[in-house]
Amino acid sequence: MDLLANLNTQQRSAVQAEPGALLVLAGPGSGKTRVLTQRIAYLIGMVGVSPYRILAVTFTNKAADEMMRRVQDFLGDQGRGLTLGTFHATCAKILRREAEYLPVDANFVIYDSDDQLTLIRRALEDLNLDEKKNRPQSLHAQISKAKNELLRPDQYPTNDFRDRMAQRVYQRYQELLLANNAVDFDDLLLYMANLLEENPQVREQYARRFEHVLVDEFQDTNMAQYTLLRHLASYHRNLFVVGDADQSIYRWRGADYRNVQRFQKDFPEAKVILLEQNYRSTQAILDTAMQVIDRNPDRIRKNLFTERGAGQRIGLYEAYDDRDEAAFVVNTIASLTKQNLARPGDFAVMYRINAQSRVLEEAFLHAGLPYKLVGAQRFYGRREIKDIVSYLRLLHNLRDEVSLTRVINVPARKIGDKTLVALRTYASNAGLAPAEVLVEMGQERQSPHRTAFSGQSLGALVNFGYLLANWSGLAAHLPPLQLMDRVLDETDYHAYIDDGTDEGRDRWENVMELRRLAAEYADQGLAAFLERVSLVSDQDTLDASASVPTLLTLHAAKGLEFSNVFIVGLNDGVLPHSRSFDEPEEMHEERRLLYVGITRARDRLYLVYSQNRSQYGYAEPVEPSRFLSDVPEGLLQTIPSAASQARPRRRRENWDDDDWDRTSRKSSSAAGDRSYASAPRPAKPVTTPAPPDRQFPAGSKVNHPVWGEGMVLNSRMDAGDELLDIYFQQVGLKRVAASLARLEKM
DNA sequence: ATGGACAATGTTTTT
DNA sequence: CATTGTCCAT
Numbered sequence: 001m002d003l004l005a006n007l008n009t010q011q012r013s014a015v016q017a018e019p020g021a022l023l024v025l026a027g028p029g030s031g032k033t034r035v036l037t038q039r040i041a042y043l044i045g046m047v048g049v050s051p052y053r054i055l056a057v058t059f060t061n062k063a064a065d066e067m068m069r070r071v072q073d074f075l076g077d078q079g080r081g082l083t084l085g086t087f088h089a090t091c092a093k094i095l096r097r098e099a100e101y102l103p104v105d106a107n108f109v110i111y112d113s114d115d116q117l118t119l120i121r122r123a124l125e126d127l128n129l130d131e132k133k134n135r136p137q138s139l140h141a142q143i144s145k146a147k148n149e150l151l152r153p154d155q156y157p158t159n160d161f162r163d164r165m166a167q168r169v170y171q172r173y174q175e176l177l178l179a180n181n182a183v184d185f186d187d188l189l190l191y192m193a194n195l196l197e198e199n200p201q202v203r204e205q206y207a208r209r210f211e212h213v214l215v216d217e218f219q220d221t222n223m224a225q226y227t228l229l230r231h232l233a234s235y236h237r238n239l240f241v242v243g244d245a246d247q248s249i250y251r252w253r254g255a256d257y258r259n260v261q262r263f264q265k266d267f268p269e270a271k272v273i274l275l276e277q278n279y280r281s282t283q284a285i286l287d288t289a290m291q292v293i294d295r296n297p298d299r300i301r302k303n304l305f306t307e308r309g310a311g312q313r314i315g316l317y318e319a320y321d322d323r324d325e326a327a328f329v330v331n332t333i334a335s336l337t338k339q340n341l342a343r344p345g346d347f348a349v350m351y352r353i354n355a356q357s358r359v360l361e362e363a364f365l366h367a368g369l370p371y372k373l374v375g376a377q378r379f380y381g382r383r384e385i386k387d388i389v390s391y392l393r394l395l396h397n398l399r400d401e402v403s404l405t406r407v408i409n410v411p412a413r414k415i416g417d418k419t420l421v422a423l424r425t426y427a428s429n430a431g432l433a434p435a436e437v438l439v440e441m442g443q444e445r446q447s448p449h450r451t452a453f454s455g456q457s458l459g460a461l462v463n464f465g466y467l468l469a470n471w472s473g474l475a476a477h478l479p480p481l482q483l484m485d486r487v488l489d490e491t492d493y494h495a496y497i498d499d500g501t502d503e504g505r506d507r508w509e510n511v512m513e514l515r516r517l518a519a520e521y522a523d524q525g526l527a528a529f530l531e532r533v534s535l536v537s538d539q540d541t542l543d544a545s546a547s548v549p550t551l552l553t554l555h556a557a558k559g560l561e562f563s564n565v566f567i568v569g570l571n572d573g574v575l576p577h578s579r580s581f582d583e584p585e586e587m588h589e590e591r592r593l594l595y596v597g598i599t600r601a602r603d604r605l606y607l608v609y610s611q612n613r614s615q616y617g618y619a620e621p622v623e624p625s626r627f628l629s630d631v632p633e634g635l636l637q638t639i640p641s642a643a644s645q646a647r648p649r650r651r652r653e654n655w656d657d658d659d660w661d662r663t664s665r666k667s668s669s670a671a672g673d674r675s676y677a678s679a680p681r682p683a684k685p686v687t688t689p690a691p692p693d694r695q696f697p698a699g700s701k702v703n704h705p706v707w708g709e710g711m712v713l714n715s716r717m718d719a720g721d722e723l724l725d726i727y728f729q730q731v732g733l734k735r736v737a738a739s740l741a742r743l744e745k746m
Numbered sequence: 747a748t749g750g751a752c753a754a755t756g757t758t759t760t761t
Numbered sequence: 762c763a764t765t766g767t768c769c770a771t
Contacts (some may be wrong), residue, residue, distance in 0.1 A: 038760065043756080059761070086760055086761075087761075112761095113760080113761095185760090185761050186761090188761090189761090224748080249759075250760080250761090252758080252759065252760090252761080253759080253760065254759075350760070352759075353757075353758050353759070354757095354758080354759085355757065355758090409747090412747080412748070414747065414748095415747090416747050416748085417747090418747090419747095422751095440751045534761095535761070536761090551747095553758085554759080555758085555760070556759090556760085577758055577759080578758095579757095579758065580758090580760095589759095593759080614762090616757075616762055616763080743765095
């Protein structure tokens with residue numbers, strides 16, 4: 001295959017660039033993955049660089065797998081030895097190799113956020129601090145932030161009492177990690193950065209080895225990641241980074257798009273290449289995206305253009321509430337599918353927060369339409385999965401007390417809290433990990449540890465210790481699947497988890513799914529399997545093969561593309577999220593999030609918001625997203641919302657109403673008969689609309705107590721109320737209900 | 747030790 | 762409202 005095929009001028013100059021530092025500013029859909037993969041292929045295939053001397057890092061396994069696949073398409077076996085993976089996985093691999101420099105052993109486990117919280121709770125307990133006053137969640141965020149900024153506990157800034165508290169928790173938390181021979185996500189980056197920073201000979205070794213370092217989604221790197229990249233590229237200075245500051249949406253995770261500026265300062269010789277031509281979306285979609293993002297300050301403006309043509313206008317739909325939003329989505333999908341305008345797999349529904357997926361899922365279920373949900377939590381967060389994984393982790397690393405605590409009494413084997421505490425105390429006095437004590441008790445009849453316990457607890461502990469001793473003897477040689485089967489079998493886990501209910505059957509099926517995954521690791525072994533399980537991302541759970549609509553958060557959508565995209569919940573408080581109201585920088589990130597969502601769409605884009613939203617329990621009126629008013633009306637095609645006529649509908653009622661039929665028929669995209677075979681649709685008569693009673697016809701001037709003077713652009717009756725689009729001189733376009741806004745006619 | 751019943755309490759985004 | 766924690770009876 002031609003290594004330089006299908007490239008435009010800018011892409012080609014990036015792929016063929018002379019060695020050195022290079023910054024590729026890549027707009028959405030501008031072919032950055034293509035540039036990265038062809039750059040790698042070019043270096044190996046045409047420049048003759050050994051794959052062994054190339055390092056490429058991404059943020060998700062999916063991105064890494066995709067790149068690997070494409071590199072192989074070009075090079076086949078010639079690419080063997082290439083280091084290509086996520087930041088976290090790559091660091092984990094190197095750290096295991098260089099474990100002698102670390103405070104943990106090479107078989108360390110990687111704790112996920114659940115485990116991390118458990119450990120923070122333990123730290124609070126140890127320090128006699130109240131969990132209510134010091135929320136583990138927020139402490140975790142503080143600790144994580146510190147780690148991302150490469151601050152160790154002793155370097156943690158302590159300006160006030162609370163900081164000192166956090167510092168102590170951080171200190172203790174770190175001690176606990178070490179005691180468990182565990183690292184958290186942040187440690188992987190932190191340890192790697194420190195390793196390179198503090199050991200010149202190690203730094204030299206890797207910096208010399210990696211002649212070329214390539215980075216995807218560079219705008220999402222945090223301080224730790226930037227530091228380790230800088231060190232890795234310190235010898236050859238061939239650092240090829242691709243990114244787009246406008247798509248930086250992980251600030252809360254420590255990502256700092258100013259790393260782009262830092263890069264330019266640290267590598268002043270760096271060439272900059274701008275990729276503006278978009279190969280994904282229609283011009284209408286790009287224009288909408290640019291209108292939204294252009295309101296952000298301090299950015300390098302990109303002019304996105306396409307040769308795909310204008311395309312159709314952006315669908316704008318105002319729903320009555322979030323259930324209505326979901327119904328609109330489902331019905332539109334059903335309708336377009338029915339007309340063969342799209343296939344189910346061409347659709348994605350995006351939202352700000354995971355909680356929004358519920359209503360959508362319900363709507364799909366009711367319509368009898370399949371869907372898939374992107375989210376690691378869905379599988380790896382499940383109890384049964386965590387149980388089994390904890391067993392395996394414990395067997396891999398007996399010092400993992402978090403996993404021991406999780407499984408010691410699952411299934412119930414008469415080892416309760418009291419016994420556990422006694423075991424823990426005894427073990428810590430003996431200078432051993434609790435599981436090590438157990439193994440000894442199980443193994444040796446004469447074990448002195450046995451004398452420390454009595455009665456029921458002794459028997460229970462010895463029994464469990466016996467099991468542990470057997471398994472951990474096998475852990476080193478047996479492939480993950482066989483080890484897992486032993487555990488499942490000897491704990492009678494099936495009987496425990498599958499209680500005969502639907503849920504139980506479901507849970508057991510999940511275990512079987514995990515078995516299937518374990519089977520793939522027969523050659524690579526337990527450590528690799530556990531690492532894979534720890535480092536899956538939400539996106540990685542996306543199965544591109546299933547041809548059904550995808551439900552996902554805007555964050556998870558980054559890097560993906562779909563023909564038809566719905567963005568739902570475009571209301572102030574949701575997008576932008578209410579937590580972002582105080583800080584301008586956070587508000588800018590919300591805007592970028594919407595920008596990312598919009599630019600995922602190839603052909604059709606629907607923006608959906610609602611009048612009411614149930615946050616928890618009951619519904620409240622909400623404002624449309626402030627970002628919506630930044631999109632010029634000319635780009636929009638408002639889809640009339642017949643469904644929201646006069647009715648606070650109750651749950652379960654009117655669900656299958658297909659008011660949309662009338663709705664969509666008027667819209668440009670849908671027409672004709674849209675009854676779909678699989679979905680029930682008892683047509684229910686819609687409540688007669690209230691007779692028009694307009695107080696503020698279009699053109700009238702009004703005064704609002706907060707927003708000041710404005711002009712009514714549009715007025716229509718809805719749910720017995722008058723809905724007005726008003727252009728206020730001070731705040732721009734607002735949509736209000738006449739009954740709620742204290743409007744005054746002028 | 748275990749499981750059930752009730753109360754309180756809480757919601758961004760994720761490697 | 763929906764999950765999670767806490768208390769209490771078995």
